[in-house]
Amino acid sequence: MRVAIVGMGFGALSAAHAAEREGIEVVQIGPRHFEYLPSLAKVLSGRRKPEELRVEPKLRWDHVEGLVDKVEDQGDSVRLRLSTGEVLDADYAVLAPGAEPWVPVRGVNPLYRVSHAEAVKRALDKAGRDARIAIVGTGLVGLEAAGELAWTREAGLSSYKVFLLEAAPVLSPTLPCERVREVIPERLRRHGIAYFLNSLVSEIRDNKIITKDGRTFEADVVIWAAGVQGPNIDIPCAEKGKRGFIMVDSYLRAKGCRRVYVVGDASSDSSLKMAEEALRHGWYVIKHLLGKKREPYKPFLTRERPFCFIALGPRDGISIMRRVVITGRLAPMVKELLERIMIKWARDAKMRPPVPI
Numbered sequence: 001m002r003v004a005i006v007g008m009g010f011g012a013l014s015a016a017h018a019a020e021r022e023g024i025e026v027v028q029i030g031p032r033h034f035e036y037l038p039s040l041a042k043v044l045s046g047r048r049k050p051e052e053l054r055v056e057p058k059l060r061w062d063h064v065e066g067l068v069d070k071v072e073d074q075g076d077s078v079r080l081r082l083s084t085g086e087v088l089d090a091d092y093a094v095l096a097p098g099a100e101p102w103v104p105v106r107g108v109n110p111l112y113r114v115s116h117a118e119a120v121k122r123a124l125d126k127a128g129r130d131a132r133i134a135i136v137g138t139g140l141v142g143l144e145a146a147g148e149l150a151w152t153r154e155a156g157l158s159s160y161k162v163f164l165l166e167a168a169p170v171l172s173p174t175l176p177c178e179r180v181r182e183v184i185p186e187r188l189r190r191h192g193i194a195y196f197l198n199s200l201v202s203e204i205r206d207n208k209i210i211t212k213d214g215r216t217f218e219a220d221v222v223i224w225a226a227g228v229q230g231p232n233i234d235i236p237c238a239e240k241g242k243r244g245f246i247m248v249d250s251y252l253r254a255k256g257c258r259r260v261y262v263v264g265d266a267s268s269d270s271s272l273k274m275a276e277e278a279l280r281h282g283w284y285v286i287k288h289l290l291g292k293k294r295e296p297y298k299p300f301l302t303r304e305r306p307f308c309f310i311a312l313g314p315r316d317g318i319s320i321m322r323r324v325v326i327t328g329r330l331a332p333m334v335k336e337l338l339e340r341i342m343i344k345w346a347r348d349a350k351m352r353p354p355v356p357i
């Protein structure tokens with residue numbers, strides 16, 4: 001049996017390692033480097049160099065460097081078309097291309113991949129140490145970027161003025177757990193981070209951010225952390241849901257396809273879009289296609305059962321463990337440890353789920 005695995009992130013590397021252990025032939029299609037996204041904010045402050053978050057896994061299976069444009073389920077096999085024109089056939093396809101930043105406004109800097117963090121860092125360096133920095137979106141990515149940049153001021157490395165813009169009437173509406181929203185305002189005040197609610201950004205003009213209701217904010221750098229969308233891959237047999245995420249059944253198969261599985265952030269599965277869940281997805285689908293797992297996929301991280309660590313620089317953060325919310329050093333400490341473990345697993349191409357599937 002030959003499985004084509006698309007991507008080089010958590011989901012793809014976990015599926016590929018599971019397939020290797022099962023003795024299945026693997027061809028992995030994706031970029032050469034794995035990117036450790038949970039530490040992107042550290043690139044903005046200079047605590048990490050981009051190359052520290054971009055590692056080349058030592059793969060023990062076939063790898064084709066490139067991007068997949070189209071996946072066709074042919075009944076008894078799958079056919080994958082690459083952007084180079086190359087065509088590959090396999091018995092099954094596991095798609096783990098992650099998500100893409102959703103950016104409906106021009107003139108902003110998205111923050112989703114290492115290349116984005118590098119571009120933001122260049123913009124910050126150009127704007128100078130007194131830069132006014134607007135961050136659009138108060139989810140995990142926006143909060144971490146704000147916390148990290150505020151820390152550079154606390155450490156005497158900058159005099160940045162950092163503020164957050166949120167379209168909703170509440171802070172961090174997409175974060176799981178109600179209690180977290182009670183602690184965020186105090187955390188932001190403590191770090192001198194201003195925030196403005198009901199601020200739907202509609203346009204950027206001459207260093208001015210204009211909201212839908214006509215208010216303006218001046219900023220030298222605008223970081224966009226206001227949402228993601230599904231991957232741009234044509235899968236004729238599949239259904240796409242809201243913002244282009246690929247709909248899956250309870251076994252993580254693309255709805256409408258028989259031989260195409262979708263794992264990690266690209267899928268519309270109800271679990272939270274987090275690294276740990278992508279690792280579990282990848283492992284599960286290999287067991288499922290071999291018939292070794294027959295029960296539906298059980299998400300570990302859900303809105304009702306979240307585990308999430310938000311670092312606000314190296315000394316503070318918010319840890320959400322089910323219904324318990326703890327502020328302080330725990331979150332950056334846990335994230336530091338996970339970074340070390342996950343980057344080692346990625347380098348060794350031995351990604352696996354940290355909790356059973």
Ligand SMILES: Cc1cc2nc3c(=O)[nH]c(=O)nc-3n(C[C@H](O)[C@H](O)[C@H](O)COP(=O)(O)OP(=O)(O)OC[C@H]3O[C@@H](n4cnc5c(N)ncnc54)[C@H](O)[C@@H]3O)c2cc1C
Nearest residue numbers: 007008009010011037038067068097098264265273274275
């Ligand atoms: C700033 C930030 C902070 C985060 N913090 C945390 C955190 O603290 N904890 C946590 O658990 N999660 C966190 N996440 C989320 C976590 O990083 C994602 O859930 C995880 O990366 C999803 O894994 P994935 O394998 O689905 O996708 P990704 O890791 O995004 O990997 C997708 C891979 O597919 C490749 N690819 C894309 N398109 C194609 C194509 N057409 N053909 C071939 N390859 C393709 C990409 O280049 C990439 O290699 C964070 C994310 C961001 C952006």
